[in-house]
Amino acid sequence: xxxxxxxxxxxxxxxxxxxxxxxxxxxxxxxxxxxxxxxxxxxxxxxxxxxxxxxxxxxxxxxxxxxxxxxxxxxxxxxxxxxxxxxxxxxxxxxxxxxxxxxxxxxxxxxxxxxxxxxxxxxxxxxxxxxxxxxxxxxxxxxxxxxxxxxxxxxxxxxxxxxxxxxxxxxxxxxxxxxxxxxxxxxxxxxxxxxxxxxxxxxxxxxxxxxxxxxxxxxxxxxxxxxxxxxxxxxxxxxxxxxxxxxxxxx
Numbered sequence: 001x002x003x004x005x006x007x008x009x010x011x012x013x014x015x016x017x018x019x020x021x022x023x024x025x026x027x028x029x030x031x032x033x034x035x036x037x038x039x040x041x042x043x044x045x046x047x048x049x050x051x052x053x054x055x056x057x058x059x060x061x062x063x064x065x066x067x068x069x070x071x072x073x074x075x076x077x078x079x080x081x082x083x084x085x086x087x088x089x090x091x092x093x094x095x096x097x098x099x100x101x102x103x104x105x106x107x108x109x110x111x112x113x114x115x116x117x118x119x120x121x122x123x124x125x126x127x128x129x130x131x132x133x134x135x136x137x138x139x140x141x142x143x144x145x146x147x148x149x150x151x152x153x154x155x156x157x158x159x160x161x162x163x164x165x166x167x168x169x170x171x172x173x174x175x176x177x178x179x180x181x182x183x184x185x186x187x188x189x190x191x192x193x194x195x196x197x198x199x200x201x202x203x204x205x206x207x208x209x210x211x212x213x214x215x216x217x218x219x220x221x222x223x224x225x226x227x228x229x230x231x232x233x234x235x236x237x238x239x240x241x242x243x244x245x246x247x248x249x250x251x
Contacts, residue, residue, distance in 0.1 A: 015045070015062050016043070016044050016045050016062055016063075016064040017045060017049055017051075017057065017060055017062050017063050017064060017066075018034060018038075018044060018045050018048055018049065018063075018064045018065045018066065019048050019049050019050065019051055019057065019065075019066045019067075020033070020034065020048055020065075020066070020067055021050070021051070021054060021066065021067065022067045022068070022069065022197050023067075023170060023171065023174065023197075023230075024171070024174055025174065025228055025229055025230065026228055029225055029228035029229055030048060030229075031047070031048065032221075032225055033217060033221070033225065033229055034047075034048050036216075036217035036220070036221060037065070037210075037213050037214055037217045038213075040212070040213035040214075040216045040217055041209065041210065041213040044064050044065075045064070054068075054072075055072065055076050055121075058072065058076075058077055058080075058081060058200065059076070059077065059080050059081070060202065061202050061203070061204070062202065063081070063200070063201060063202040063205075064201060064202070064205060064210070065084065065199060065200075065201055065210060065214075066199070066200055066201075067087075067197050067198065067199050067200070068081075068197065068198060068200050069121065069122055069123050069124070069197055070123040070127075070194060070195055070196070070197065070198070070242050070245065071121050071122060071123040071126070071127050071247070071248075072121050073198060073200070073242055074242055074243050074245065074247065075121065075247060076121070077200065078243070080203070081200040081201065081202065081203065082200065082201050082202070082203060082205065082207045083198055083199075083200060083207065083237075083239050083242075084198070084199040084200060084201050084207045084210050084211050084214070085198065085199055085207075085211045085214065085215075085234040085235060085236055085237075086195060086196050086197070086198045086199065086234070086235050086236075086237045087196065087197070087199065087231045087233075087234055087235075088196070088231065088232045088233045088234070088235050089170050089196070089230045089231060089232065090230070090232045091169055091170065091193075093190075093193070094193040095193065096232075096233065096235045097195065097196050097235035097237050098193040098194060098195055098196055098237075099124070099168065099169055099170060099193060099194070099196040099197070100128070100169050100190045100191045100192065100193045100194070101124045101125070101128040101129070101132075101166040101167055101168055101169060101190065101191045102166070102167055102169050102172050102187045102189070102190050102191075103129070103132060103164060103165075103166055103187065103188050103189040103190065103191065104154060104157055104164065104165050104166070104167055104172075104185050104186065104187055104188070105157060105163060105164050105185070105186060105188055106157055106158065106160065106163075106184055106185060106186070107184050107185065107186045108186075109163065109186075110188070111138050111139075111163065111164055111188075112162075112163020112164055113139060113140075113141050113142040113143065113163065114141065114142065114143040114145060114161075114162045114163045114164070115129060115141040115143070115144050115145065115162065115163070115164055115165065116145045116147050116152075116153040116156040116157060116161070116162035116164070116165040117129060117144065117145070117146060117147065117153060117165060117166070117251065118146075118147055118148060118149050118150050118152070118153050119146065119148070120146065120250055120251050123194065123245070124150075124166060124167065124168035124169075124171075125150060125153060125165070125166055125167065125168070126166075126248060126251060127245070127246075127247075127248040128166045128191040128194070129164075129165070129166035129191075130248040130249065131191065131192065131246065131248070132166065132189065132191045132192075135192070136189075143162075144251040145161065145162050146251065147165075150165075150167045150168060150171045150172070150175075151171075151175060151180065153165035153167060154167060154175070154181065154182050154185060155182055157182075157185060158182035158183065158184050158185055159182075166191065169190065170230065172187075173230075174230075194245055195237045195241050195242050195245070196237075198237070198242070199211075199214065199234075211234060211236075214234050215233075215234050218231055218232075218233060218234060
């Protein structure tokens with residue numbers, strides 16, 4: 001998926017789309033980050049867009065840059081996009097660019113048969129939970145509760161609507177730092193690290209040029225912006241490392 005792509009004049013004259021939808025960081029920080037990337041590229045949309053249909057957005061031929069989840073990358077997006085690189089958020093006990101999920105229950109509770117998950121195409125919320133259950137010989141769920149977001153999954157557990165959920169450790173940290181983490185929760189485990197949420201682009205864009213613009217934006221960003229984003233660097237994780245991860249059963 002990675003390679004040199006010669007961009008035609010007609011390709012550059014088309015409308016281009018850019019989004020950074022995966023982590024709930026301050027919108028001003030994301031806007032500043034994108035401006036720096038776009039200025040380094042010398043082309044691209046002025047502003048980030050906010051698509052509601054992410055799968056459709058990621059497959060749009062006019063996509064210049066977005067961030068996706070590893071599970072859609074190896075299912076819905078395989079051979080339809082190019083990998084640009086993976087931002088490294090500096091999680092402990094992880095290779096650069098990798099991440100893990102935390103397994104969360106209510107305080108004083110243990111594993112149960114009601115699983116909350118954000119989305120069936122979530123690596124961190126669904127696939128990681130399935131993998132952890134298999135690795136630790138936990139029983140399969142009787143109830144599978146789709147919540148729509150990691151924050152909502154945590155609320156389900158906190159309110160006793162669900163027994164357990166898996167949440168992306170970066171998201172969990174953002175919620176904790178911002179004071180939006182529900183009370184009465186405990187982390188009982190963390191999952192095996194897997195490749196993190198990658199940046200992608202359409203098939204006829206130049207991923208190497210985009211990656212260089214992103215690296216320059218990160219390296220020259222002021223400390224306050226890098227702290228808001230949580231990004232330390234952009235790393236190259238082989239696409240084979242993503243495709244090597246198992247695809248979980250559909251809930």
